[in-house]
Amino acid sequence: MAAIHKLSARQIETLPSGKHGDGGGLWLNVRDGGSRQWVLRVTVHGRRREMGLGGYPALSLKKAREVATHWRTMAKAGVDPVKAREKERRDALRNLHQFADVARDAFEARKAELKDEGNAGRWMSPLERHIIPKIGKVPVSEIDQIDIRDALKPIWHEKADTARKAMNRIGIVLKHAAALGLDVDLQACEKAKALLGKTRHVAKHVPAMPWQEVPAFYEDLSDGTVTHLALRLLILTGVRSQPLRLLTLDQLDGDTWTIPAENMKGAKGKTSDFRVPLSTEAQRVIEQALPHSRNNLLFSGSRGRSPISDMTLSQYMARASLEARPHGFRTSLRTWIAECTDAPHEIAEMTLAHATGNSVSRAYQRSDLLEQRRALLERWASHVTGLSGQLVKLHG
Known part of the structure; x- marks a missing residue:
């Protein structure tokens, strides 16, 4: 040599x-x-x-x-x-991707799976408020359980639900980074959970109005405004507020309202629409609301170009000094079914669009039990309007 x-x-x-x-x-x-x-x-x-x-x-x-x-x-x-050094440089550049950039790329990749393509901002919100300000500029390949623990520690017990969502999003971002070829620790979130311990937070349910008090509240919704009529139909049908706010005239066909699959909770993976039987009282409310309809929306906002806001309904009840909230009427209905009817569990749950049974039994259950649910909601309408308080016998 x-x-x-x-x-x-x-x-x-x-x-x-x-x-x-x-x-x-x-x-x-x-x-x-x-x-x-x-x-x-x-x-x-x-x-x-x-x-x-x-x-x-x-x-x-x-x-x-x-x-x-x-x-x-x-x-x-x-x-x-020469080639080996070029590869090292490429890998180094790849691993310089900041957490914030990868998080936004992960969000863009998942927009199609989210409600309204994530335009409400709920997917990114936990990250933008609690995570990105702290580790957003850190290369994603350098993030470990200590970084995640320190970012979530201030809200881990005080805002447990938000912290849980933020942890979930971090895990998705790390998996997205791995799919991009970045060198990340996919176990970092689980390690961070071990460091943070179990949350002390106790989940709070949406406040619901006792079913015995619903008729009096329903009677007060009598001025024929969009807000009053929307709340009345919400009570009568037991649906969630989103499908109600997005209700368009073409979804209505006589005594049946068909909610598109994409408007249902957990729309991802759902391929079938959900039919809601309309009681005689519900049809009367819809007739009263028709003059207010704009741009095919039954319940439109003040300018007529967009649906009525979810906050409009909640704020109305808050201004009335009520603890209950609109979503709680689903609980009112379900409790009334349990205490005042002998409706089978399957019909009761399907009335609220809840899945019942395992995947195998659901595969064989092709009926949506529409007529049984129609009878049940007709009885509920009788209770709500003060026409009947008697025990309902319903066999399915």
Whole structure:
């Protein structure tokens, strides 16, 4: 092997323009302007390769020899050092992706799965409020359980539901990063949970109005406004507020309202619409609401271009000094069914669009029990309007 370490640190300072070999393929290229650049020449698979290592004095003689030794060893193993370095640079650049950037890319990839394509901002909200301000600029490949723990610790017990959602989103972002080819710790969230411990937060249910008090409240909704009529139909049908607010005239067909699958809770993966039987009272409410309809929406906002806001219904009840909220009328209905009827469990749950049984039994249950539910909701309407308080016998 040719002699190596031919140059000295003192000699380098006075070398004239030209190429000066240190041995083993390491050269110092001195340009006319005085700048000095280290270059390594190696042979791989019979092909000569030349690569710049860096400038002197930023890269000292000692360091240049160490770098040269590393790449010569790679070349002897049959690895092209030029391609290997390019790959290292690409990997380094990839791993510089910041958490915030990957989070937004993950959100864009999942928009089609979210309600209204995530335009409400609920998917990103836990990250933007509690995570991105703290670790948004950290390369995603460097994020570990300590970072996640420190970011979530202030809200882990005080805002447990938000913290749970944020942890879920972080896990999705890390999986998205891994799919991009980034080197991330996919177990970081589980490790962070172990460090944070169990939450002390007790989940609170949406306040519901006792079913005995619903008739009096229903009677007060008598001024014929969009808000009053929307609340009346919400009570009578037991649906969630979103499908009610998005109710369009083409969804109505006589005594049946067909809710599109995409408007139902957990719309992802749902392919079938949900039929809601309309009681005689519900049909009367719809007739009263028709003059207010705008742009095919039965319950439109004040300007007529968008649906009535969910907050409109909630704020109405809050201004009335009621603890109960619109969503709670589903509980009112379900409790009335349990206490005042002998409706089978399956009919009761299907009335509220709840899934029943396991996946196998649901696959064989093709009926939506529409007529049985129609009878049940007709009885509920009688109770709500004060016409009947007697025990309902319903066999399914």
